[in-house]
Amino acid sequence: MFDIVFRNATLIDGTGAPARRGDLAVADGRIAAAGGAIAGPAREVVDASGLALMPGIIDGHTHYDAQLTWDPWADPSPALGVTTVVIGNCGFTIAPCRPADRDITMRNLTQVEGMSLAALREGIRWEFESFPEYLALLERNGVVPNVVAFAGHSSIRTWVMGADASTRAATDDEIARMAGLVREAIAAGAVGLGSSTNEPHNGEGGVPMPSRLADEREFRALLAAMRDAGRGVFMLTKGSTTTVPFLEGLAADTGRAIIVAAMFHSNTAPTRVFEQVEQMKAAQARGRAIVPQVSCCALTMEFTLRSAYVFEDNATWKQAMRTPQAELPRLYADRDFREGFKRDLVEGVGRRLFNSEWHRIFLREARAPRHRGLEGRSLADLAAAEGKHPVDWMLDFALGEDLDTLFVAELLNSEPESVARLINEESAHVSLSDAGAHLTFLCDADFGLNLLGHWSRDRGALPIEKAAWKLTGHPAALFGLRDRGTLREGAAADLLLFDPATVGRGQRRRAWDLPAGASRLVAEGKGVHGVWVNGARVVDRNGPIADAARAGKVLRDFAGS
Ligand SMILES: [Zn+2]
Structure with a gap:
């Protein structure tokens, strides 16, 4: 007596061998038979027609x-x-x-x-x-x-x-x-x-x-x-x-x-x-x-400007990572901070992750309902539409939403x-x-x-x-793992x-x-x-x-x- 028989599955056995149609039987936690038509009583029959069965x-x-x-x-x-x-x-x-x-x-x-x-x-x-x-x-x-x-x-x-x-x-x-x-x-x-x-x-x-x-x-x-x-x-x-x-x-x-x-x-x-x-x-x-x-x-990374770790290899941005939340708006509005961030992006010292690919950072969730129509667009696109540098666009926009704006970066x-x-x-x-x-x-x-x-x-x-x-x-x-990973x-x-x-x-x-x-x-x-x-x-x-x-x-x- 089998515990389970899967009937008519497309069996993909985990070895790379071609998929084939057949049954698979389970008894005592193990595969008791795989392939072909399996006869014999089972406690449970799973109709797998149209479905594929593979190792977990x-x-x-x-x-x-x-x-x-x-x-x-x-x-x-x-x-x-x-x-x-x-x-x-x-x-x-x-x-x-x-x-x-x-x-x-x-x-x-x-x-x-x-x-x-x-x-x-x-x-x-x-x-x-x-x-x-x-x-x-x-x-x-x-x-x-x-x-x-x-x-x-x-x-x-x-x-x-x-x-x-x-x-x-x-x-x-x-x-x-x-x-x-x-x-x-x-x-x-x-x-x-x-x-x-x-x-x-x-x-x-x-x-x-x-x-x-x-x-x-x-x-x-x-x-x-x-x-x-x-x-x-x-x-x-x-x-x-x-x-x-x-x-x-x-x-x-x-x-x-x-x-x-x-x-x-x-x-x-x-x-x-x-x-x-x-x-x-x-x-x-x-x-x-x-x-x-x-x-x-x-590798998508979601972030808000409360903790924008995607920029943390930027020398100027490191200041933001150390700044208490309450003081971030003042820092983000600061002209010298912005110019330093832009300069370091260009010079690329210590750069590991972000290479000014503003077309790969997207507005994921705006807080203000009137901004919802902008969701899904890239910062390169959004900044260009307003004739701004993406750094200024991102910081201005997030400041206008109390830093709650959610961005997503696809960098790797x-x-x-x-x-x-x-x-x-x-x-x-x-x-x-x-x-x-x-x-x-x-x-x-x-x-x-x-x-x-x-x-x-x-x-x-x-x-x-x-x-x-x-x-x-x-x-x-x-x-x-000796006895896992394949249907045998x-x-x-x-x-x-x-x-x-x-x-x-x-x-x-x-x-x-x-x-x-x-x-x-x-x-x-x-x-x-x-x-x-x-x-x-x-x-x-x-x-x-x-x-x-x-x-x-x-x-x-x-x-x-
Ligand atoms: Zn790990």
Whole structure:
């Protein structure tokens, strides 16, 4: 007796093989048979005519570490087709953490991952100190999607070095203790180590996140600790001074696979990401598993002029980031401030994000009803219509609305041809949703639906089979998830049933449902008919099933490498 039989589905098996029509049976949380016509009684029959069935999406780059302690759903990911979330990316974890370091850990997350401090303070259940205790807490509470956890370099560094973690290189003794914690985490079930050397990754007060202070010896020792354990992937969000040849050296010495984030296309340096990907491919040809992590979403950033962080690399604008809210109107009206901002935009000193692309910043929501007709237009366009410099237009307009005007910038991954090229790279790990982070300004938790709908169906950038493989079989192999990511007999029944004609991104809405009433953007998917985790249905056509089982597992057993 099967638990479920899906009849007449288009089966997309997650290996990249051609889709085929057939049935799929589930028993005891696993796929019991896949393909052809399946006979035999079943407790439940799902008519999947006209629908596609594929393995559940594996989201390889989330920041649900904190949220999972109060929200076993990792909402909204399951409703968007995700059955496994990977946490601990960039090394910004909440374990290990001593009680004395909890406050700074939360304040750093507020800065570096744009999380609400009030929500973290009210929400996080601090019932752990060590990494193994953290995993045990998740397991005790239960989780709806499966959870795969990286150990976090910055947390480990803080545990060993205290406040010095953000100020200096480690001593030999400290490095040895960090390596011990990495070994402990891997033994407890970490998939690897997450880290960051990325310059914008700053904690409270602009202080670098701890991993940014690590030197070559430290990286070598921590990767060697994984090598000795016989497994463990190294995930790094790379800064400009960390070169691919350096990473290749680490991979060569330690045999570790390295996932390199965040490989966005940028108009300020349009060829750079491709050059780096080529370097990684050359390293792969020499036998090193160095994988670029790319995104299929334009990185949109919503902002108001109360905190216009998109300009924060501009020397003059830094003043605005330091100025108390009440004094901002006076600063924005100041002629010298405006001229300085314009001058620095032209000179481009320290520029990383914004390159005067005023045609890529849009008026998202005006406060005054009479301005609604302007919504959706670019600042280049709006400023030209009034014969003003875009800086003056933006500041004047926002001042006229008490700084409540909402703008949206599309600065990275905004050119479709470049994104199509990146996501088609054979080795590229399509991910980078950052789900669970930056909740005020973005929600790309629906990246998988975007790949299936927008990129595959609408743009024809890649076949549906390849898109599905990028979201399932490929990451499963990368992380060593032995029995997930493909529709084959014996694999875990993590499944996504969807309508290929309508699948895609839906609306974004603002919800005030975080702890302490903090708000977030929530994505709503299109075309999702059902999601099953380990054989249990957690989402139906109407969204999450309120009383669904916490069917996910904290995954601790990975293929070695
Ligand atoms: Zn991240």
